[in-house]
Amino acid sequence: MFHHRKLLLPLIALFLAGCTPTSGPSPNPPTVTWSVLDNNTKERQTFGPDATVHLTKDTYLISFLGESSGGLTAMTLNAKGNPICAGVDSSGLVTTVGNQPVSLPPINTTIHPAATSNSVQFTSFNFFQTDCHVLAHTQKGTVEAFADSGIITMTGTATDGSNRTSTGQLQITEP
Numbered sequence: 001m002f003h004h005r006k007l008l009l010p011l012i013a014l015f016l017a018g019c020t021p022t023s024g025p026s027p028n029p030p031t032v033t034w035s036v037l038d039n040n041t042k043e044r045q046t047f048g049p050d051a052t053v054h055l056t057k058d059t060y061l062i063s064f065l066g067e068s069s070g071g072l073t074a075m076t077l078n079a080k081g082n083p084i085c086a087g088v089d090s091s092g093l094v095t096t097v098g099n100q101p102v103s104l105p106p107i108n109t110t111i112h113p114a115a116t117s118n119s120v121q122f123t124s125f126n127f128f129q130t131d132c133h134v135l136a137h138t139q140k141g142t143v144e145a146f147a148d149s150g151i152i153t154m155t156g157t158a159t160d161g162s163n164r165t166s167t168g169q170l171q172i173t174e175p
Contacts, residue, residue, distance in 0.1 A: 026070035029164040032156060036170075037061040039124070049168035054175070055127050063121045064168065066158030071114025074159040077122070078106035083150030083174075087136025087143035097145045100132040102152065114161050127152065127174050149174050 034047040040058045047053065064077050080103040086096045107120050130147040154170045 064156030081152035
């Protein structure tokens with residue numbers, strides 16, 4: 001029952017398996033990249049292992065991709081930051097509550113049998129819907145505060161069949 005509740009979270013993760021490896025272990029650690037797709041405009045940006053991206057108020061599909069000719073056996077993805085958080089009351093008045101630590105549920109997957117490529121995704125990421133888990137006390141009452149500006153960093157790790165890892169970080173900034 002608990003596993004099914006996770007699927008109802010606004011932040012949903014998908015795992016996409018690739019082809020099984022056709023050769024022995026690779027001499028190199030996995031290659032990792034990032035893909036950011038704006039769900040509204042359908043515009044896609046692709047980045048190397050370490051990058052920074054500025055996101056608007058749209059919702060995004062953020063993918064961490066790994067490849068290894070010798071086979072990937074595991075991938076992880078997590079996100080955390082310390083953005084400035086704010087609440088908006090019924091009249092539209094914004095009340096800032098300052099920097100707050102935030103994190104998104106980590107995603108861990110074991111790939112069996114090993115695959116030459118795989119991706120881990122946050123399918124509905126919206127910077128401004130990141131809950132800060134604090135309340136903003138406005139003139140019209142108390143409201144939940146959400147990320148308003150700052151940086152949230154996503155970190156992904158891919159592990160191959162020889163237990164070598166590659167890590168990438170995507171810094172998501174607003175403004």
